[in-house]
Amino acid sequence: QLQLQESGPGLLRPSETLSLTCTVSGASVISGSDHWGWIRQPPGKGLEWIGSMHYSGATNYSPSLKSRVTMSMDTSKNQLFLKVTSVTAADTAAYYCARDRGGGTSDVWGKGTTVTVSS
Amino acid sequence: QSALTQPASVSGSPGQSITIPCTGTSSDVGGYNYVSWYQQHPGKVPKLMIYDVSKRPSGVSNRFSGSKSGNTASLIISGLQAEDEADYYCCSYAYSGTSFVVFGGGTKLTVL
Numbered sequence: 001q002l003q004l005q006e007s008g009p010g011l012l013r014p015s016e017t018l019s020l021t022c023t024v025s026g027a028s029v030i031s032g033s034d035h036w037g038w039i040r041q042p043p044g045k046g047l048e049w050i051g052s053m054h055y056s057g058a059t060n061y062s063p064s065l066k067s068r069v070t071m072s073m074d075t076s077k078n079q080l081f082l083k084v085t086s087v088t089a090a091d092t093a094a095y096y097c098a099r100d101r102g103g104g105t106s107d108v109w110g111k112g113t114t115v116t117v118s119s
Numbered sequence: 120q121s122a123l124t125q126p127a128s129v130s131g132s133p134g135q136s137i138t139i140p141c142t143g144t145s146s147d148v149g150g151y152n153y154v155s156w157y158q159q160h161p162g163k164v165p166k167l168m169i170y171d172v173s174k175r176p177s178g179v180s181n182r183f184s185g186s187k188s189g190n191t192a193s194l195i196i197s198g199l200q201a202e203d204e205a206d207y208y209c210c211s212y213a214y215s216g217t218s219f220v221v222f223g224g225g226t227k228l229t230v231l
Contacts, residue, residue, distance in 0.1 A: 037220075039165075046122070046225040047157070047165065047208050060218045096164065103153025103212040104220035105170040112164060 002026040004097050004110035012117045018087050022080040022097030022110060030055045030075050035100040038071065038082045040093040041112075048093075052100045053080065087117045123148065123209050123223035130229040136197040139226045141209030142190060147221055149190035153212035156185060156194045159225075160205045168207075169194060196228070204230045 008020035022036070029036055037052035051061040053071040061069050070083045080097055094114050098106035124142040131137040141148065141156075148154055154172045157165040167176050169185035172192060182203075184195045192211070196203055209223040 039222075046206075047159075047210075047222045049210070049220040049222055052220070060220075062219055063215075063217065100220075101170070103151065103155070103171070104210045105153070105155045105167065106157075106165075106210075107167045107170070107176060109164045109166075 002099065002108045004099070004108060006095060006097050006110045006113035008095075008113055008115065010114055010116060012087050012091075012115065013119055014088050014117060015086055016117075018082070018084040018091060018115060018117075020082040020095055020097075020113065020115070022082070024078045024080065027099075028075075029073055029078050029080065033102060035060075035102065036073065036080050037098050037100040037106060038080075039096045039098060039106065039109075040091075041096070042090075042093040049104065050082065050084075050095075089117050091115065092117045121221075123211060123221055125207075125209060125223040125226045127224070128227045128229065130231055131196075131199045132231045133199050133201065135199050136195060137199060137228065139194040139196075139207055139209075139228070141192045141194070141211075141223045143192075143211055143213075143221070144190055146215050147211040147213035148187065148192050150214070151212045152187070154185065154187060154192040155210045156183075157208045157210065158203075158205045159208065165208065199230050201230050204228055 035052040038050040094112040156169040
């Protein structure tokens with residue numbers, strides 16, 4: 001059974017870099033056409049797509065976040081990584097990783113990890 | 120990029136049917152058959168309900184269906200039940216020089 005688990009620091013100060021890890025179990029990230037994505041949700045607000053990555057290294061990012069986001073993965077550890085630079089309070093959100101079967105179809109999600117940006 | 124447009128709220132009585140529209144552009148909803156819908160109960164993780172416009176994942180009730188006409192996709196829920204009360208988000212593949220994905224702002228469904 002595929003499971004995803006996000007982890008990372010819960011509190012950051014403005015201008016710092018957010019680094020999150022998503023550990024995948026029950027399936028390999030080297031899996032055909034599957035992409036692996038990150039989605040966030042600010043408190044009380046809607047979902048925002050951050051980006052997705054294929055094990056080949058191909059990445060797609062949200063145009064509005066592209067300048068600050070980097071996604072990568074360690075296939076030997078079955079882990080995905082998300083970095084967001086120069087964070088502000090607007091980056092405060094629950095961050096989810098998910099398997100993307102293509103076209104934005106995220107069928108399996110992690111439980112999410114909350115990140116707060118505050119001085 | 121702009122978020123897809125959804126009504127902030129819809130409501131219906133048990134047993135009724137409701138439709139949640141999701142309007143985009145020819146660069147997203149209208150241009151590709153990659154529209155998905157997610158259900159999110161308070162404090163819970165979003166759940167995939169519809170993908171590729173009208174396909175249902177295994178385990179999702181057939182009371183949920185999806186359709187698309189032009190730049191507007193729709194989620195239809197028939198035989199409303201109390202447990203359907205949740206937030207619903209549409210999502211679409213988009214291309215505008217680069218590939219990306221865009222969500223709608225979300226619709227709060229209230230079962231009266």
